[in-house]
Amino acid sequence: MSLRYALLGIIAKEPVTGYDVVKIFKQRMTYFWNSTHSQIYTELHKMEDNNLIQHELVVQGTLPNKKIYSLTDTGKKELIRWALEEPLKPAKIKDEFLIKTTIFPFLSAEDINNLLDEVIAREEKTLRMTKEWKKHFTSQEEHSVGTILTVEYGIKYSEMYLEWCKWAKQYIQENMQH
Amino acid sequence: MSLRYALLGIIAKEPVTGYDVVKIFKQRMTYFWNSTHSQIYTELHKMEDNNLIQHELVVQGTLPNKKIYSLTDTGKKELIRWALEEPLKPAKIKDEFLIKTTIFPFLSAEDINNLLDEVIAREEKTLRMTKEWKKHFTSQEEHSVGTILTVEYGIKYSEMYLEWCKWAKQYIQENMQH
DNA sequence: GTTTCATATGTCTAAAATGACATATATATA
DNA sequence: TATATATATGTCATTTTAGACATATGAAAC
Incomplete structure (x- = not known):
């Protein structure tokens, strides 16, 4: 379930597409988080169903359309609640x-x-x-x-x-x- | 599948029980590997089925019986093959x-x-x-x-x-x- | 005397994660 | 000109992982 909060954390900083998230994980977060595009897209859908995020569709014409996700008020509240109230879990490392x-x-x-x-x-x-x-x-x-x-x-x-x-x-x- | 090699690595150093492995992961390997007892016992069974490890049953009388696992020749060869031939994967960290x-x-x-x-x-x-x-x-x-x-x-x-x-x-x- | 922790091994369900399959255009490189 | 990489999103089957359920005794702490 923590993937959800990793995504909320990324989207809280700036609105992004699922594709952006994949790159962010790989290029700037390898040393503290990781996931794959299949899991990211699936989780983003669930989060939108739960009203934690919302998307704006950007039609690009030549390049594929994209969905830019941003936090809803509920999403922001949930992220802060999680950060402050949920006890810290041990880091999980597999090296x-x-x-x-x-x-x-x-x-x-x-x-x-x-x-x-x-x-x-x-x-x-x-x-x-x-x-x-x-x-x-x-x-x-x-x-x-x-x-x-x-x-x-x-x-x-x-x-x-x-x-x-x-x-x-x-x-x-x-x-x-x- | 890497759990298998983590287990082979531990057993290569010294024969251990599943219970020992749980403690080793928690006490001396948290900063590079983790797993749970349910997964460990299951994987040890599969590894024994594949002839990578073997166990000696130690009847303790009062305390529960235990299975002390050690490497077979096949297991040792497979561990070395993996270490030398399989390309290194990126570390997976979730913090x-x-x-x-x-x-x-x-x-x-x-x-x-x-x-x-x-x-x-x-x-x-x-x-x-x-x-x-x-x-x-x-x-x-x-x-x-x-x-x-x-x-x-x-x-x-x-x-x-x-x-x-x-x-x-x-x-x-x-x-x-x- | 009772509760908690340590010893020891297992199963099972549900959730998380991986990797392949699927599609389509633009741009850069060889 | 062909090939690879980047853009962009999705599904699906399989594997891995987590956490609960299950059992039983010994030892230590309170």
């Missing part, structure tokens, strides 16, 4: 890479290095996207507190991960010989 | 707290502070558990590379989160007046 570390004792130093390089590439990509987003919104007049906070979180998160990778590489080099 | 930041502009400084205190408590608890686990395994002869790497990751992760919370509190105090 395959850290599972892979469990078998490092069975691997060659070269294999381990390749796996680490793979995760470094993954995290560098995320960091790059977050920094681009920061640069972009800093140049705009739009300076929502939430955006500033989450962008800084994202940068800190990716940098922490990359620092750990660096340390792990060194640790492997110094402590494993095979 | 409600960062969703809540989107509505900070609509909240009072007091409400924001309460929300931040809630997340600080959550992360401090995780950090405390991770440090206890580090202390525990450091005192044992058991020093698996994987354990060392993931524990350091966990500490770095929680510390990063808490530092960000501290920064966020200050940012809110300096930039929001209402």
Whole structure:
């Protein structure tokens, strides 16, 4: 049910289409939320049925028509109620890479290095996207507190991960010989 | 399907019961994996059907009987194959707290502070558990590379989160007046 | 003495999430 | 000129996950 609040949170900041939401999740929220377009479109329909959001149809002629969703009063109230009243749940993280570390004792130093390089590439990509987003919104007049906070979180998160990778590489080099 | 590999990874390190796995996820893996006992027991059954793991029944008399699972050769091979051959997927994170930041502009400084205190408590608890686990395994002869790497990751992760919370509190105090 | 927590394993239903299938035009790249 | 990517929205079947229901004893706390 939290997807609903993630969507309300995005729409609260600015009216968006389902297509926009997909991009926002991928480009600026990977380090704290994720979903797929099939789930997003379905949930948006349900939310509109429940009068939490409403849409304005924009006919584009050549490009496909789009639905721009915005919050209703009910939706805004529900979002604030949720944020203030619902107790915070633990973050749910599933990171395959850290599972892979469990078998490092069975691997060659070269294999381990390749796996680490793979995760470094993954995290560098995320960091790059977050920094681009920061640069972009800093140049705009739009300076929502939430955006500033989450962008800084994202940068800190990716940098922490990359620092750990660096340390792990060194640790492997110094402590494993095979 | 990744739950399967998370389980193989845990069992590869040491033979465990389903009950043990539940505790391991909660106490030492929250920052990179999670699952529930219902899913774990079901998956362990399927994995045994597929000959990836096998169990030894331990009759305890007074306490309930338990099944201690260990890897089969097939299971170990499959785990290594997965780790080396399957391309790394993006980490999947769902952190409600960062969703809540989107509505900070609509909240009072007091409400924001309460929300931040809630997340600080959550992360401090995780950090405390991770440090206890580090202390525990450091005192044992058991020093698996994987354990060392993931524990350091966990500490770095929680510390990063808490530092960000501290920064966020200050940012809110300096930039929001209402 | 009673309540709560730990040990230990399971099933079942409902909800959430994934990935494929489906469609159609515009633009950019090779 | 062909191919890939971006725009834009949807459905559907399968898989994964969550949370309740179910059971039973031991130990610790109150």
